[in-house]
Amino acid sequence: METSEISANVNNITLTAAAAADHNKLCNLWPxxxxxxxxxxxxxSNPVVKVIISTVISAGDAIIGKICN
Known part of the structure; x- marks a missing residue:
């Protein structure tokens, strides 16, 4: 999944009840x-691993943008 796809579909990302309840911890730790x-x-050096890390960062940024004000 491309970074732009993750950002475009941020509203389709669902969080577990526990994550949603304790989002302050995630908001504080994410940076x-x-x-x-x-x-x-x-x-x-592995390009596949770099893409995976980039995808995790993109998803994290999208989630943070959704739950942290």
């Missing part, structure tokens, strides 16, 4: 998690 994933991607 650090994202930075760690970006750093990890710089050390990885």
């Amino acid at each position: 650090t998690v994202k930075e760690g994933l970006q750093l990890l991607a710089t050390f990885i």
